[in-house]
Amino acid sequence: MTGISLNLPEDLSNSLADLAKTSGQTASYLAVDVLRDYIEHEKVLTSQIEQAVEEADQGKFATDEQVAATRARRWNSNAG
Template sequence: MTETPLNLPEDLSTSLADLAKTNGQTASYLAMDVLRDYIEHEKTLTAQIELAVKEADQGKFATDDQVAAMRARRWSRNAG
């Protein structure tokens, strides 16, 4: 494992230590877990954006009906 020094603001460092203690983990383990999740999320998001740009370059766009259906699904999830 490679050690990477990380300077955190005091409030963030305290919150990390408190949460780690509450969960019975070390602050290092919790920070690694959070960073791993964040990096994976960003990789997935980047891949989705790259695919969307490629499709747009090919002239592939959602139809009005597809956009309306997506909006309806999102609004219905947030309504209740």
């Protein structure tokens, strides 16, 4: 494993130490876990954005009806 040094704001460092203590994990383990999740999320998001740009470049856009249906589904799922 490769080492890295980070300078964290005191409040973040304290929160990380507290979470490590309560979870029984090391601060390093938690930091690696969070970074791994963040990087994976960003890779997926970037891929989705690139695909959307390609589709837009090809003139593929959602219809007004599709947009309205998506909004309605999201509104209904968030309302309850």
